[in-house]
Amino acid sequence: MHLTRHEQVFLITMRGEMDHDDVEEVEAAWTAADEAASPMTAVDLSRVTFADSMLLNALLEARRRHEADGRELVLIGPLHSAVLRLLDVSGTLDHFRIVSTGPSPAS
Template identity: 65%
Template sequence: MHVTRHEQTFVLTVRGEVDYDDAEDFDAAWEAADKAALPVTAVDLSQVTFADSMLLNALLQARIRHQAAGRDLVLLGPLRPAIHRLLAISGTIQLFTISDVGVGDAGPGPGGDGANDAP
């Protein structure tokens, strides 16, 4: 897991398999995002090969935190099939803005409606 800052976007890049052992890292990342208080937090999931309910819970908790603070949370892809399936089967995929664009374009932007760009 890697955290960077690009202009007005806090970027969390996640790679490989994500499970319960990563929960503390996600908690620390959300704390850092809250502290930075940038308008957008982008979570790059394009390199995640496996995830369980821990990732789903972490993303849902982040969504709640970001909404409460008036900030955007964007998932960056393209999502691998296992991650897309996790969000789809759980019925939560529609709760997230998912974009297959680069970090510089992570937010919905002017006229953006936060529509789900995932396949």
């Protein structure tokens, strides 16, 4: 995971498989984003090949906190089919603003 702070955007870049083993690293990233209090947090999920309920819950909680603080949360894709399926099956796909930077990654 990589964190970058720009003028108006705090960028969290995730890679590989994101599951319960990554909970501490993901929580640390959200804490850093909250402390930065940038108007927008962007989460680059374009290189995430698998995600489970840990990431889903973290994204939903981050969305709630961002809305409460008047900040924007944006997910950056294209999303791998496994991540897209997680959001779709959970009924949360429409809860997020997703922007794509290129063609969809291989499934």
